[in-house]
Amino acid sequence: MSSRQFVIQYVPGTRYFQRLNGQTKIIFFVVGLIVMMSTFDLRVLIPAFLFYFIVLLSVKPNWKQLKGILIFMTLMNLLNIVLFFIVNPRIGNDMTQTTTVLFQFNDFYVFTEETLIYFLARILKIFGTLLISLWLITSITPSELASGLYRCKVPYKICTVVSLGFRYMPDILREFRMIKESMQMRGVELNKKKTGLIQRIKQNGMILVPLVLVSFDKVETVASAMDLRGYGQRKKRTYYSDAPAASDDYLIRGVSLVLLIGMIGYFVLSIQGKVPHLWIP
Amino acid sequence: MSEVKHEKETFKSIFLKWVIGRWSTATVVGVAIGAALFGVLMNYGGITIFTNTKLSTAYIIPVIVGGLFGAGPALLVGFLGNVFADFIGGWGYWFDWSIGNGIASFFIGLLPLYGARIQEGIFTVKQAVIFAIVSVLGLALAFGVVTPIFTLLIQGGELTITYAQAYAAVASNAAVIIIVGIPLLFIIASRNKRKQNLVEE
Amino acid sequence: MVSFQDFSFQYKSQQTETLKHINLEIYEGEKVLILGPSGSGKSTLGYCINGLIPNQYPGTIQGSCTVKGKDIRTTRIFDLSKIVGSVLQDSDAQFVGLNVAEDIAFALENQAVPREEMKNRVHEAARIVNLTEFLNAFPSDLSGGQKQRVSVAGVLHGAIDLLLFDEPLASLDPHMGEVMIELIDTLNKAHHKTVVMIEHRLEDVLHRDVDRVILMDKGEIIFNGTADGLIVSGLLIKHGIREPLYISAIRQFFRGLSQTEHLTSLKTIDLAELKKAPLKIHGFKPIDAQKKPLIELHGIKFSYDAPLIDIDLLTISRGEKISIIGENGAGKTTLARLLTGVIRPQEGRILLEGQDTSVLSIREIAQQIGYVMQNPNQMLVKSFLLEEVSVALELNGFSKDEIEQKAGDALRLAGIYTMRNWPIQALSYGQRKRLTIAVVLALNPSVLILDEPTAGQDYAHYRDIMSFVDNLNRSNGTTILFITHDLHLALEYTERSIVLVGGKVVADQPTLEVLQDKDLLAKASLKETSIFELAALLEVDVNAFVHQFIIHEKEQKDE
Ligand SMILES: Nc1ncnc2c1ncn2[C@@H]1O[C@H](COP(=O)(O)OP(=O)(O)OP(=O)(O)O)[C@@H](O)[C@H]1O
Ligand SMILES: Nc1ncnc2c1ncn2[C@@H]1O[C@H](COP(=O)(O)OP(=O)(O)OP(=O)(O)O)[C@@H](O)[C@H]1O
């Protein structure tokens, strides 16, 4: 059992957007989130969505692995939107204070252009965020994440939590399976169909409790091993996996900076009321 | 894990030790392993109730980290654990929920503040009751207030639906904490208590 | 370098002292071996040297202990870590990096060494332990031996004066074990490090010379001197440590040991005298097994990420005793897991008493086949010893009285009954392993698979367990499968051996034959035991010699 079944990969990728260093990836990711989060304006969302879609495509993610997730996310969000519409069909109009009715069912259920645009923007935002996250997850290794966070001035003890966490996750998963097997060998029946809910909770407890106890028992040994190699005594530390920034890194950081400045500009304009909350063509 | 020195406990020392947490190597490792467990359980440790509805067992982790290391470390476990879950499961990164998880975990992790000392084997029924109440309040605050605010900020939306999801999260997490978490705390406490004064008999 | 003066230590949670009045000096450049039965306080002594006591494990210290002049009571673990490099007993837990290079670099990262310099030093350390090709490997891709070498590399940097190894051989195959001992020797001789090594496997350690051996029992130092002196003294057997096999054989066949020096290698033992002495060995007749098949494997194929197990046909009969041997990573544990049904073959069938096991649940198979896992920590699920043994009995519907009876018996057998109310956390590794054996024995299965039952065990406990299992086989006809790296154990207790290389069965024949087939041994990274070498050197019939040695040892035990 190994980390290979995780979506995050422990082996560094080879494509352009995977070869950047950890800090650059984090910056690019955070700026991407800011862009996607701070507006409902389709003029911004559509190009941004396309841009990040291309970025994600360029790293050739393992679509087979992501398929289930994407289907699930799509269904969830479509369902959400239907629910939104049922609860408040004028949600878009509330933002623009205008009403352009496209279609009318009855007095309450109207289908307006504003709401349509609103839903479109919302979908773009959610899937845009998902694209950026998926790019990060399929492009950053845990080592780069830890050293990149440190470069971004996150205290190193938190960076250690990140790298140690990723270090032990495959182990924990393997232990989880082992304990399950061990309990089954001792006579626990773990058949989903044959048992009731209470019974199932009990049985899961029988696996869960040892897993948790065994894992936390390890804390002492791991901490000893770290102390014995001088962890936590200095204010600073360096990272083996911390690759120096190359010209591509500066390029992408530059792009991110431009995006960020653009978004700030947009934000200032929208505070001054020069761009509408929800842009209608 | 083995510091049981009896220093005088003033409010300030308790606050520093249990609310902020003392960030020794053991705490760092405890939080890391806790967050890793959280991530794994979130992805693989659900108890199926109906098809497609799962009771996530991950929520017992902040309970334990809180009991062992305090509220600050519990907060980090809730937050990073959720991030880990997103990373290994590929769900995309939902930091409105991570923040909610962090805040809820913080309240859950306050248990040393009202006297529980899991490492020394101290956990009473009264503390368990307080624990249950504080946890439910914490969950309500986190998922009923904080997460919806962030969801609104990030995605915009209709509060009714967000709230419905929040209530479901509060209810299922509270169930896990009370049904699985409390007995587990009793187990660990009794283990640590009996760890003292060992003699062969 | 290290100096203990009338030093005693009591863990906070214990009511008695774990180390008692230790007086010990370790000098610069020495290589010292610490021997002792399980639970005698060897690891505890190590913790004093590297500063985990009192920094991590609080307790009461009496007397003094200094490391390079620094008193351990007042020195921070960080300062000691610049003098002492430790390789702990559990090589999995101390692998904290995400890959090999990062783990080796960990100490340097903590010292904030600049990245370029760090790279060079990591490569240098990797070169010393011969891991240069593995720098990007993940912990899950490494064998136990490789992991241990990573741990060694991680403490080699800079001005470390003393290296401390806690059971570096515990789960290594014979070939890997030799490599490790040679590595430690190089570090001592060529890199001038003082070495302190804790091990049970004396003979394997003696593959290279040691300057001094210290024997501990119950927290006290029993012997402190040369290996020759210790062997001659006869204290080893008394304190439950196995002598080198050739020494036992010489004692047995020639009425004692007359030579008193150069005993640490068979090559330096004067055999001329012995050859003249009359040697009485009985003829040897092989046992013929005509039993009916219990487990049959037909065309089994299994792969995790890459193909691993590939077995055409394998039959195991009722009442047989079989050892499964092979190098680290050969697939021994995987084979056991296939037999117990926790993993299922991708191709082929496994029959249990003629019934296809694919229709049986793990639980149903487990009622016939009991499996003691390699890593005890993965099997132990409860908080206290007694609960641990009882849980399976409860699940299988025994009455309260029966449970108490059976659990008590199993714990007594494993030699841990006196600790039945302890939490499992307070047990040493060897004690945990015995607990898992107790858990499985309590259920009285008809097939028993023991995955490395003797790893980390001292000789006395190991014999207790093995002779019990042997009895079980004789009285109940229990079929026994041992997975082991200890070839002498295989020879002593099993008639038949299955040798795995890369997931394939390369030999399935009487154990004695396997051990004489040099080509086969080399292919499977195994090595013949010294008793075979001795027989060859004495120019006697190997089969008969070995056979009689084993019988005699068993008789001695029964006395
Ligand atoms: N759960 C798993 N997932 C993926 N690969 C595995 C898993 N378990 C074992 N392997 C790999 O399969 C190979 C055989 O492992 P196995 O544990 O069967 O070896 P072994 O013969 O028992 O070795 P050892 O003597 O070290 O215990 C190894 O290369 C190991 O890395
Ligand atoms: N952290 C601890 N707290 C309390 N008691 C302990 C602790 N560690 C070890 N002991 C006790 O001290 C004794 C000696 O243990 P130690 O680990 O030093 O033995 P060992 O000689 O290394 O044994 P093994 O060969 O099995 O590793 C044991 O009886 C054990 O129960």
Ligand SMILES: [Mg+2]
């Ligand atoms: Mg030990």
Ligand SMILES: [Mg+2]
């Ligand atoms: Mg194995």
